[in-house]
Amino acid sequence: MQKGQVRKAISGFYYVYVDGQTYQTRGRGNFRVKNMAPLIGDFVDFESDNLTEGVLLDIYPRKNELVRPTVANVDCGVIVMSAIEPDFSSYLVDRFLVYLEANNISPIIYVTKIDLLDETAKADMLEYKTYYESIGYKMILSDYPAGASSLEALVTNIGKGMAVFMGQSGAGKSTLLNQLMPELDLQTGEISTSLGRGRHTTRHVELHPVGDALIADTPGFSTIDLIDIEAVDLPSFFPDFEALRDQCRFGGCMHINEPNCRVKEAVASGEVAPYRYEHYLQFHEEIVGRKPMYIKKNKR
Ligand SMILES: Nc1nc2c(ncn2[C@@H]2O[C@H](COP(=O)(O)OP(=O)(O)OP(=O)(O)O)[C@@H](O)[C@H]2O)c(=O)[nH]1
Ligand SMILES: [Mg+2]
Ligand SMILES: [Zn+2]
Incomplete structure (x- = not known):
């Protein structure tokens, strides 16, 4: 067994790189059962006697995906x-x-x-x-x-x-x-x-x-889902807002309706770029307005 990294995947084959060699492999049958799909960038264990007929055995935990x-x-x-x-x-x-x-x-x-x-x-x-x-x-x-x-x-x-x-x-x-x-x-x-x-x-x-x-x-794409983002976390993804947050009157200020909001002041004075704030409001509205995610109900 060897450990390598998946660097390419085409038509059911995963190309695993280790020590200057690339091995063509396939996922083992029970991958599907375990609901594991290897991704590009995954570190994997695999087995192979040659460069074209390897078998992927396991995927290491991911840092992110x-x-x-x-x-x-x-x-x-x-x-x-x-x-x-x-x-x-x-x-x-x-x-x-x-x-x-x-x-x-x-x-x-x-x-x-x-x-x-x-x-x-x-x-x-x-x-x-x-x-x-x-x-x-x-x-x-x-x-x-x-x-x-x-x-x-x-x-x-x-x-x-x-x-x-x-x-x-x-x-x-x-x-x-x-x-x-x-x-x-x-x-x-x-x-x-x-x-x-x-x-x-x-x-x-x-x-x-x-x-x-x-x-x-990667193939081009012109938009990207903000689906996993919660509204309360959104301000923390704007470093320009984060730098001022302590000066807002309220802890946990969302910089929208709160009075004495330092971020809104900074937008008004031009210290924070107005387009950044506009985009923030648009993302916020999108996140708040999205349909609640499907929640699995327990069968009775
Ligand atoms: N003048 C000029 N043309 C560029 C520059 N960068 C890319 N192009 C041209 O833009 C066109 C598209 O470039 P690609 O590299 O194919 O774009 P891509 O982002 O890989 O596109 P997808 O693979 O469809 O996602 C090509 O005709 C490039 O020659 C640049 O800095 N200046
Ligand atoms: Mg391209
Ligand atoms: Zn604020």
């Missing part, structure tokens, strides 16, 4: 967002940030297609960068196609561990991974000008070793 993309044991989430085509959306950035914060994954924001912006739009992007970095998030503006400094900054900030590229279709996730590892030669899409979005060029999740890190390219 994401539903979208479906991966386990993630350390870092790189939000890949294009500046244009598709348009930059601070709403989506904030949504991804909340999702990552809620799953205890360190976020990095990487903005592509800066080369397609005019000077005014570039200045706007720098303003976002200044704000996000002031609240503790690394935001990297791509210098594609010229230098390598944005790539270096990304690799440095990922460090060791497993990173997942997440973002809309056409944002440039595969292009970015190709810049980091030209030998991967991943397929990338055309910019679809009519739709303003790509056509889901990448169709599966796979972990690629890049320096000391493992990076997962």
Whole structure:
């Protein structure tokens, strides 16, 4: 028996990596009974006499698991967002940030297609960068196609561990991974000008070793569920609000209807970016308004 990591899964096969070798394996029959589906990123025990006919035996406990993309044991989430085509959306950035914060994954924001912006739009992007970095998030503006400094900054900030590229279709996730590892030669899409979005060029999740890190390219998705998040926890996923929370009059302030709320004051004065607060209110409304989750009733 050996221990390895699932780095790719295609049509019922799990590709397990250990010591420079990749083994093609299948899940054992009783996996289904136990209701265990191996995920990319899982550490597993497996058995194999050769490279193509292995059997997965067990899955080690996960540090975390994401539903979208479906991966386990993630350390870092790189939000890949294009500046244009598709348009930059601070709403989506904030949504991804909340999702990552809620799953205890360190976020990095990487903005592509800066080369397609005019000077005014570039200045706007720098303003976002200044704000996000002031609240503790690394935001990297791509210098594609010229230098390598944005790539270096990304690799440095990922460090060791497993990173997942997440973002809309056409944002440039595969292009970015190709810049980091030209030998991967991943397929990338055309910019679809009519739709303003790509056509889901990448169709599966796979972990690629890049320096000391493992990076997962993923298929694009344009939204992400906040389904596991409770309303009371939402403020804690906004570091800009968290920094002021102690100065609100009420402990456990939700920064909505409470009087003497320091966060609301900061929004009014521009100290907290108004779009951050708007997005907070939208997520809050969504969470409070969602239908109660299905609760299994005991059979009588
Ligand atoms: N000008 C410019 N084009 C870019 C940049 N990054 C990506 N692109 C282009 O954007 C298009 C889409 O890039 P992809 O890398 O396929 O996007 P993706 O995020 O992998 O998309 P999916 O696999 O569908 O999720 C390609 O035509 C890229 O060449 C950039 O920084 N500047
Ligand atoms: Mg892709
Ligand atoms: Zn408050």
